[in-house]
Amino acid sequence: MADPHSTRERSAWVLSRAGRDPGARRRGEKLAARARRITRDEAGAGDAGVAEVVTRGRFSRRWHKHEDRRVAWAVAYGLVEAGRALAVGPGLAIGWAAYGVLYKLVPTRGPLRWRRLAVVAGVVVPLVLLVVLSIGWFGGPVPFAAKYAALQAMVGAGRVAWLARAYGWEAVTGGSSGGAGTGPARPAPIVVRTPKPEAPPQPVPPTVVVMREKSDG
Structure with a gap:
């Protein structure tokens, strides 16, 4: 069954436009990981042999960026996020x-x-x-x-x-509505036309010629 959410196409679109934006790259990588998981499920292959690697989240990126003053940064970050939540x-x-x-x-x-x-x-x-x-x-x-x-x-x-x-x-x-038409356009199936077999020739019935003798007089 095809993916109705077109995850693979969306991941490629996001990653191609992410540039140096780590947030966009993370979204694209998570979509790509989901698309691979869907493909494995359809094929019955089970879980991947290696862990999926994606860009770190916003908190993790900033946490590693402020290694020298993590405590002060964590307090400031918490206050900012609290104000944002409110x-x-x-x-x-x-x-x-x-x-x-x-x-x-x-x-x-x-x-x-x-x-x-x-x-x-x-x-x-x-x-x-x-x-x-x-x-x-x-x-x-x-x-x-x-x-x-x-x-x-x-x-x-x-x-x-x-x-x-x-x-x-x-x-x-x-299409903008209905399940049909969702996702990228699919190529039309290839139809191979084969010539119809010719009918065998029908036997021609033999022609019977009746010879009549001419009578004298």
Whole structure:
């Protein structure tokens, strides 16, 4: 069964555009490792004989970079990540959750299109939130909780669009809906036309010639 998520094509697309970005290289390498695992599963080959090697994560890269002052760096990093989690953490979680749902729906709904998701994040979601906030607090101050929730919704929508592009869905060609047409175009099967065998000649029945004698007179 073919991979409905076109993992191999997406990994090649991400790696070809990663350049020196370690985050992009890590995403492409993880996709490539997943594609190889899918191939082994289809062939019934089991686990790989060697461990898959991918670029280190963000924390590990920075941890090894600041070897001389790791304690101070760890404290600063923890404070920054805590502030990030408070500011946009729920929105990032919403984005990952929505991406996971769309990923599961790919076999039936088709590949993710980051441009459409970007339109939703940049136009549709803000308009809907503006209408909701205007109706809910018409003529009055909007509570901080409502503003915070609206911010997380916009962050989540934008995150989904970013994830769709970051994980190489631009490489997936085919229809935008339905399982058929998902993934790269497949070559048409080769049809070999063979000449039909000629029918054997039919025997010609012998012609019987009847000779009649002429009578005198």
